[in-house]
Every structure is written in structure tokens, then in C-alpha cells.
Amino acid sequence: MATVQLNATRDAEIIPPITFVAPEGIHALPVDISGEQRPAAALEFVRSLFPGGDDRLWQTAAPFYELVTETMASAGLAFSGFGLFALETGGVAHCSFTVAAYASDHTDPEIAAQGILAILASDPMNDARWLDLPCGPAVSRITLRELTLSAGITASGGQARLLTGQIQIHVPFPTGPFTAVFTVDTAAMEYWGEFCDMTTAILQTVSFPVSADELDAHGPFSEASV
Structure with a gap:
């Protein structure tokens, strides 16, 4: 497991720090790296993602993940990673995991959460629920979507349907007028x-340090910035 601290800025506003623990199997893209450093960082990322690979695989995959990293950074994500988990039966279970923050102009996190819940619950496609986390109130939203895959990209040569799921949690900052979104x-x-259990475990570790002593208490961090 790794403790992650996000120190971010958006439109010249400083977003207060937020920390959480990412489980083993989550591979973080270097979204906080400058454009000049991105090729080397992407190469290091694919080496960690495919430790059993070779130079040919790493050199081939690095440009793709460099582009993915640039896209995620441009989208304003403070953290973006892939989850790859080995299965006892062979193969892997996979997911994407991202964290972003947006200005919500609130002074009370509970009132902010109530407003978020009202908005999300108004859409019948959302399963929106109130959460009481150790760090404060939050709102979860679960959505399931069925996609139709064209015949050109399926192994069978015919159309196929793919069911996907998304877990999204909005966590209002108690330390400033921003809301974190874990997806x-x-x-x-x-x-x-x-994956629901994994997300629940991550949310139990979310905190909003307000002093240098609290930051130090978490030990070494990997930093990401918007």
C-alpha cells in the first residue's frame, strides 16, 4: 500500500492537501510530471506495470501511456491510475482509479454533501447514497452502463455487449471550498x-491534514498536482 498526498492548484487557487492510501495493484500515472519529463516517466511507469516484460515491450508501450498521461493531466485529474489484480484462476481483474477536485464554494461540508446528494439523486440512472466517512460526510453514486461493441473489435467477429460499472464518491473538503471526487x-x-470493497477501504483512509505535524505523521508521500 502507498499513502498518497495531493497538493493541487486550479486557476491559481491552492487546493488544501488531501491524503489517502492506495492499495497494492494500483499503478499511478505520472500526471504531475512536466511535459519534458513525461517520456522518461512513462517508460518508468510501463516497467512497473509490466515487470515481466522486456525492452521491446516497454519501448512500444511507453508512447501510449505517455499520451494517456497527458490526456489525464489535461483533464485536471490530481491522481490517475490503473488497477491490475492477479487472479488465482489466471488473468487479471482491472479498473481505473482517479481523483479530482473542483471548487464547490461551501463553508459547511455537510450542507455541501446534502446539495450533491439532491443533485445526483434527481437522475434515475444514479444510485446515489449518503456516506458517513471518518473524514466527514460524502455522497456515493453508482452507475451501470451497457455498451455495444462493433464487430470489428470483437474476437467473434460479431457485435457484442459489454457491461461497465462506475463508483463515484464526492467528498467535500472540511478545510476549504472544494470537493474531491474519487472514481x-x-x-x-x-x-x-x-472493487466496491476496495473503494470502501480507500475511503476509510481519506484525510485532510491541516498542519505540518499532521502531514509528517503520514510519512513519505507521492505527490500529484493539477
């Missing part, structure tokens, strides 16, 4: 329960 997406729906 997990997966098409490995046979392991949906496990």
Missing part, C-alpha cells in the same frame, strides 16, 4: 463486489 471504473463486472 473507479471497470468492465470486469464479475469482480464488482471486490
Whole structure:
């Protein structure tokens, strides 16, 4: 497991720090790296993502993940990673995990959460629920979507349907007028329960340090910035 601290800025506003613990199996893209450093960082990322690979695989995959990293950074994500978890039966269960923050102009996190819940619950496609986390109030939203895959990209040569799920949690900052958004997406729906459990475990570790002593108490961090 790794403790992650996000120190971010948006439109010249400093977003207060937020920390959480990412489980083993989550591979973080270097979204906080400058454009000049991105090729080397992408190469290091694919080496960690495919430790059993070779130079040919790493050199081939690095440009793709460099582009993905640039896209995620441009989208304003403070953290973006892939979850790859080995299965006892062979293969892997996979997901994407991202964290972003947006200005919400609130002074009370509970009032902010109530407003978020009202908005999300108004859409019948959302399963929106109130959460009481150790760090304060939050709102979860679960959505399931069925996609139609064209015949040109399926192994069978015919159209196929793919069910995907998204878990999204909005957590109002108690230390400033911002809201964090934790999002997990997966098409490995046979392991949906496990991904729900993983997300719950991550949320139990979320905190909003307000002093240098609190930051130090978390030990070494990997930093990401918007």
C-alpha cells in the first residue's frame, strides 16, 4: 500500500492537501510530471506495470501511456491510475482509479454533501447514497452502463455487449471550498463486489491534514498536482 498526498492548484487557487492510501495493484500515472519529463516517466511507469516484460515491450508501450498521461493531466485529474489484480484462476481483474477536485464554494461540508446528494439523486440512472466517512460526510453514486461493441473489435467477429460499472464518491473538503471526487471504473463486472470493497477501504483512509505535524505523521508521500 502507498499513502498518497495531493497538493493541487486550479486557476491559481491552492487546493488544501488531501491524503489517502492506495492499495497494492494500483499503478499511478505520472500526471504531475512536466511535459519534458513525461517520456522518461512513462517508460518508468510501463516497467512497473509490466515487470515481466522486456525492452521491446516497454519501448512500444511507453508512447501510449505517455499520451494517456497527458490526456489525464489535461483533464485536471490530481491522481490517475490503473488497477491490475492477479487472479488465482489466471488473468487479471482491472479498473481505473482517479481523483479530482473542483471548487464547490461551501463553508459547511455537510450542507455541501446534502446539495450533491439532491443533485445526483434527481437522475434515475444514479444510485446515489449518503456516506458517513471518518473524514466527514460524502455522497456515493453508482452507475451501470451497457455498451455495444462493433464487430470489428470483437474476437467473434460479431457485435457484442459489454457491461461497465462506475463508483463515484464526492467528498467535500472540511478545510476549504472544494470537493474531491474519487472514481473507479471497470468492465470486469464479475469482480464488482471486490472493487466496491476496495473503494470502501480507500475511503476509510481519506484525510485532510491541516498542519505540518499532521502531514509528517503520514510519512513519505507521492505527490500529484493539477
